[in-house]
Amino acid sequence: MRRILFLLALIAASLFAKTSKEYDVCMKNATSTIDFLQCMDRENERLEQLIRKRAQKLKACIPQKRRGEVENMDSAWWEYKEAKCNLYIGSSGGTGDTEDAMDCLVNEASDYADTLQDFIDIYCSEEE
Secondary structure, three states: OHHHHHHHHHHHHHHHOOOOHHHHHHHHHOOOHHHHHHHHHHHHHHHHHHHHHHHHHHHHHOOHHHHHHHHHHHHHHHHHHHHHHHOOOOOOOOOHHHHHHHHHHHHHHHHHHHHHHHHHHHHOOOOO
């Protein structure tokens, strides 16, 4: 029953989360817990690379006096994400805990990538 609820939650989350098409296809075709975890791990890695790229872009175009704030935000987010998502491990004692933790990582990374893009849009837009 828990697995069915988890799968329904993943499907619902994929409708709202900004994940890659490859991730969506991978999750749709996954048939085992290992398949789901591998899909989530690959998407998390992709999103973390995107986050690093966007953080660098933001730091490159934000005024020098504000770069420390970006670095502080970025550092705090990485700590927050790990702390929050690690809480899922051992929460119920079942195999779904790992899936919940990985889903958390993907969702948090997707949200933060969007946040960075919002700041890029504000600070890096070229004036005409």
